[in-house]
Amino acid sequence: MARRDQLGWNGSRAIPAFLLTVCVALTAACTSSSESDNAKDKTAMPTLSAAPSKLASLDPTEAAKEQALAAYKGYWAELPKVYAMPAIEGTEIKRYAAAEALSQAEASVKNLSTTKSVMTGLPILTNPTITDAALDKKTPSVTISSCLDVVQWKIVNKASGEPAAMPSNRVTKYVVVALVERWEDGWKVLKATPKADQPC
Template identity: 30%
Template sequence: MTARQKFSWARPLLRCGAATCLLLVLSGCAGSGERDAKSPETEAEAEVLDAYGAMWAEQTKAYRVASTRETDLQRYLAPAELRTIETDMARMTEERTVMRGDLGHEPEISALAVGTQPYTATVRDCVDSSRWQILDTTTGWRLPPPADQEVRYVVTARMERGERWTVTEYTEDRTHGC
């Protein structure tokens, strides 16, 4: 057998191997596209967590100045929940306190119903207030946190989707840690 004859067998094998690899790559790409498509539940979960995070960002702004005036809280909270925050802001104004620092969050969706109208979701969050401090605005001094409250506590928010996701019920359990 000559070198030329040996080489002639290699060429068809290489072509067959290359064609097989290309076919595998293309079929893998087609399959992953189907898996990457977002389901309505996945999109709803992302929207819920985005709205919940935005609500907390606005709430943090309010607590830093003891006022809801410069916030978009009405966009993320139902009227009853907004009144609760406004009552808290009035108390803080009377006591001449504001909040400083940051809150940590670990929100998870514990229930989601997108087959009913309105869509509903329940978010369970473990809030870490270890870097969140009460500040006396007249002296500038930090005030100690209440002794009977956990530093990490559970927040539960029930949300509904109308024009957008809003918090319709909000509860904090500061007596039990998470």
């Protein structure tokens, strides 16, 4: 029980609080095992960038959306590497995350290090979709909604490999909503919020 307290559990949703802030739903601490997803839509780690030839054939609006989606997928490809070490250095997370998303990743790295834990396995990102776009602003942005399956993404003791205890009512598949902005050095995830009350 002491270990559960160290990780900062949110009793109301049975999701580690520090992982919720990280918006990563980092843990397999959540379960709503609906296995009815279409298997062909699943990819453990999506392609990190849109092909240049494909972007060249798109109009500027569609090209911007493809770039934003590629950055979002890149974020979810790098985050498991961050928590597997745990460390920011040695990954490309800063290429894809900034502001709150990056600071929360850094806080979670510190928390995992303090509890002598790491994350093993991978999350499965499904159906990332742009639900809103403001591409005419001074700083263009999009909102992306996706389904995240974290059943295989687990917190374990770094030394023993023993999995952290998880509540019986954990949710493992839920919607994540992210804000992605175009900065001078590319599109970046600024915030990603897990919606534990929205299974997918």
